[in-house]
Amino acid sequence: MALEAQGIDKSFPGVRALDNVSFQLPKGEVVGLVGENGAGKSTLLKILSGAYSADAGSLAVHGAQATIRSPKDAARYGIGIVHQEQSLVGAITVAENIMLGIEGDALKSGVFRWKSLHARARAALDVLGVSLPTDVPTRNLSFVQRQLVEIAKATAVAMSGSDTPILILDEPTSVLEGQDLETLFALIDHIRSFGSVIFVAHRLDEVLRVSNRLVVMKDGKVVAQEDPAHTTEADLHRLMVGRSSSSEFYLTTRQRDVTDVPPTLEVSHLTRRGEYGDISFSVRPGEILGLVGVVGSGRESLSRALVGAEPFDSGTINIDGKPAKLSSTVAAVKAGIGYVPAERKVEGIINGAGVDENMLLGAPAQAANGLVMNKSKARQLVAQWIDQLTIRTPKQSTDIMNLSGGNQQKVVLGRWLLSDKLKVLVLDHPTRGLDVGAKEDVYQAIRDACDRGVTILLVADSLEEAIGLCNRLLVFRDGEITAAIDAPPTAKPRPIDLVGGMV
Known part of the structure; x- marks a missing residue:
């Protein structure tokens, strides 16, 4: 041996x-x-x-x-x-x-x-x-x-x-x-x-x-x-x-029909030289829009621009019909935009801080009376989302670095979902490194957010995931949108239908 x-x-x-x-x-x-x-x-x-x-x-x-x-x-x-x-x-x-x-x-x-x-x-x-x-x-x-x-x-x-x-x-x-x-x-x-x-x-x-x-x-x-x-x-x-896989892994039957509501997010002619150019699209409340493409196609850089993490050279972004100046991540949060980054250990969590502290970062006002944190309210709010997202942690105050990667990811997701001011949620590879059970929990949370009317942009971990979760798909290649494909619950496209526009 x-x-x-x-x-x-x-x-x-x-x-x-x-x-x-x-x-x-x-x-x-x-x-x-x-x-x-x-x-x-x-x-x-x-x-x-x-x-x-x-x-x-x-x-x-x-x-x-x-x-x-x-x-x-x-x-x-x-x-x-x-x-x-x-x-x-x-x-x-x-x-x-x-x-x-x-x-x-x-x-x-x-x-x-x-x-x-x-x-x-x-x-x-x-x-x-x-x-x-x-x-x-x-x-x-x-x-x-x-x-x-x-x-x-x-x-x-x-x-x-x-x-x-x-x-x-x-x-x-x-x-x-x-x-x-x-x-x-x-x-x-x-x-x-x-x-x-x-x-x-x-x-x-x-x-x-x-x-x-x-x-x-x-x-x-x-x-x-x-x-x-x-x-x-x-x-x-x-x-x-400890249980069989759901035959409805992506909960496609819960996909919402959002054709008759005005868009929450409107992007017009967004351009960043060397990354993407003249990108325009809109997304409605409760809708999941997938951005698919190979690494370097422009979708990751675009998603970071939408949360104020990267600048862009020209174009406009509107939230609820009003111009949004997303000059920083702080400005994006104030506009009602949340972000689950691909590199959770670098950008998503604060090592040394507890699960509760990490979870409340996105919306501290939810657990406050005016400018003062209400500890009882904070404990109840964190407990609710630990339970709802099935986060495995000994205590709310446990250092987040002691949790597994999947449970850390759920904390980052819960940070935004607990906010009643959330309008747009940008998910960059939200299930990267997660086991199948944790993925099911995340998919459930995504569908629940859609039921609340949250608009979601998804950079998925696989084409199958993007197809299964999304209402529509934008295909990126070399910084351009090469195709826009509908993905209704009863007529999902195949991965091969997307690959031609990616390469």
């Missing part, structure tokens, strides 16, 4: 994160690790990579007992991890990023031996069969190229301790699609020839595709270990969530 975990326990104040967790990773195989947000996956990965120490249990690497109390210990045993959020330093080169912290004789007395550093970085890329220049800053690379550098870095770290590395890939596909996904899948297949992989993803079809065996976690326990050849997505959903 490349790795064996036996009886791993881990507790935090008020929470038992892992309860007698055991599993095996055979040499040359990929183990798919799946579970709901909060199931214990992240805690387990942090123990395997040395960020946490287990309270009880044992680990064996290549048949020998292993004591892992730090990332350096993990590297010594040949374990490397690619985290869900990219951690590269954009201003330094590919070579410097790959060898950061493991420079060895390429760094002496504070002076780099650049020839040696680049040679070692190229060797790490060669092991993976990846061809990338090592002398360019990583900020100049595409997202998938940066992801390949992350994997090369983890491989270099692991191979500094073992010729048969163990790589942990935590949500490596969360923002990839199309050919970029195929590139990553081919790389994972190649890694089997010299190492072993723990693969974590919320897209169940991907886990079934790349894994040799599956480990399913729920409530801190391993509840099943399955053979992908005899397991379906529906099986995994039932094991993870």
Whole structure:
């Protein structure tokens, strides 16, 4: 066995994160690790990579007992991890990023031996069969190229301790699609020839595709270990969530007919040079408008302009028929616009603050008497939305950084939904990194918001999600709208109907 975990326990104040967790990773195989947000996956990965120490249990690497109390210990045993959020330093080169912290004789007395550093970085890329220049800053690379550098870095770290590395890939596909996904899948297949992989993803079809065996976690326990050849997505959903997947996953029957009401949001000839040009559309109360396109098509930049996070050069934005000057995010909030960003850890949450504090950021007046916070009202309001969004947290005051990614995302969504002044909600990949159960909760919340008359703009995580949720779809390519497609409940378009306008 490349790795064996036996009886791993881990507790935090008020929470038992892992309860007698055991599993095996055979040499040359990929183990798919799946579970709901909060199931214990992240805690387990942090123990395997040395960020946490287990309270009880044992680990064996290549048949020998292993004591892992730090990332350096993990590297010594040949374990490397690619985290869900990219951690590269954009201003330094590919070579410097790959060898950061493991420079060895390429760094002496504070002076780099650049020839040696680049040679070692190229060797790490060669092991993976990846061809990338090592002398360019990583900020100049595409997202998938940066992801390949992350994997090369983890491989270099692991191979500094073992010729048969163990790589942990935590949500490596969360923002990839199309050919970029195929590139990553081919790389994972190649890694089997010299190492072993723990693969974590919320897209169940991907886990079934790349894994040799599956480990399913729920409530801190391993509840099943399955053979992908005899397991379906529906099986995994039932094991993870404890119930069967709804046949009405996107709640399409709740899609509202909004044809006879005036628009809440009107965008006219909006332009930002180099990003998008002459964009015009309108959205009505209770309507969901999807913005679809490949990365760099202009839809992300446009959505950020609508919430005051990025400037635009010309055009107008009207809310309820009146011009809106969205010079900042503060101005957007005052105009009744909420925003759930794609990068929740960077822009969506305040680490160190409680769930309650994070949730009340968008509308503090909802829990105040005049200028003074009413603590009782605040507790009741936060409790209502914790319950409504099924947020798993020990207490309202729990530091949000201690929640799983899916529960953090629900807090960010609740921040806007609790406001009675919300008119427009811009959702940028709102289900990125969420398990199927958490996605169902988010879809329910989106439909509930539509029932209140909230106007929603959606940059979805997949074409299927956009089609399933939206009333209409705008297709973007190179900063232009190439198609506007209706998506009524009884006549939804197919993904192929959209792809022609995207590429």
